Amino acid sequence: MARDFPFIPLSISTKYEGEALPAASKELKDEMLQRRSCRDYSEREVPESVVRDLLQIAASAPSGANKQPWHFVAVRNPEIKKRIREAAEAEEKLFYEERAPQEWLEDLAPLGTDWRKPFLTKAPWLLVVFKEIYGQDENGSKNKHYYVNESVGIASGFLIAAIHHLGLATLTHTPSPMNFLSEILERPPHQKPFLLLPLGYPADDAQVPDLGKKAFEEHSSLLK
Helix, strand or coil, X not given: CCCCCCCXXXXXXXXXXXXXXXXXXXXXXXXXXXXXXXCCECCCCCCHHXXXXXXXXXXXXXXXXXXXXXXXXXXCCHHHHHXXXXXXXXXXXXXXXXXXXXXXXXXXXXXXXXCCCCHHHHCCEEEEEEEECEEECCCCCEEECECHHHHHHHHHHHHHHHHHHCCCEECCECCCCCHHHHHHCCCCCCEEEEEEEEEECECCCCCCCCCCCCCHHHHCCCCC
C-alpha cells in the first residue's frame, strides 16, 4: 500500500522485563484505583506549564485517520468561571427539579449531588473539552472527521489519567445541554462541548462516597 508521508521507527523503549513487568503493572493498577471524582477543591494554584503539559498529553491520543477532532479550552479567569458556573447551575437546577426521571434521581441520591456546583469557581482551572464534528481550514473549507466521539473520549481518558498521576483532582461534569459553553467561550459552530473538567488540588477536608467497583469477573473476560 502506498504511503503518502514518511514513516519513522517506533520510539517506545521496553521499560520492564521478566518479573519487573507484573510488578510495574500492579503498581500502576494500585495508583489508578485510587482515582476518584472530587467535588472539594483547594484554592492552591496549579502552574500554567502543568496545564499545558496535560493538554499536550490529551492531544497525543489516537484518533480516526489522525484527524485529532478536539479542541481544549483552559479557563483560569475568575469572571469566565463565574459565568460558566451560573449557566451550568441553571441547567442542573432544571435537570434535578424537572427533567430527570425519578429512577435517575434515586440512583444519584447516594452520591449526595444536587444542582449546586461550587467546584466550578473554587477549582483554579476549568478544562473544557470540545469535539470537532468536522474540520475547517483557514479558508473555511470543511473536511470530514471520523469516529469523533470515540476519539475525543480517548483523549479525555488520557487527560483524566494524567491528572490523577500528578496527584491532582478532577471531576467529569456534563451539564445537559452544554451549549452555553460554546457561547461563553466563543467557540466556532463546528466545535461542540463534550466534557467539563475542574482541575486542582483536592481540599484538605475533601470527602468522596465510599463506593465499590465491579469485581474483575463482572467487567472482564479472559479467553485462554
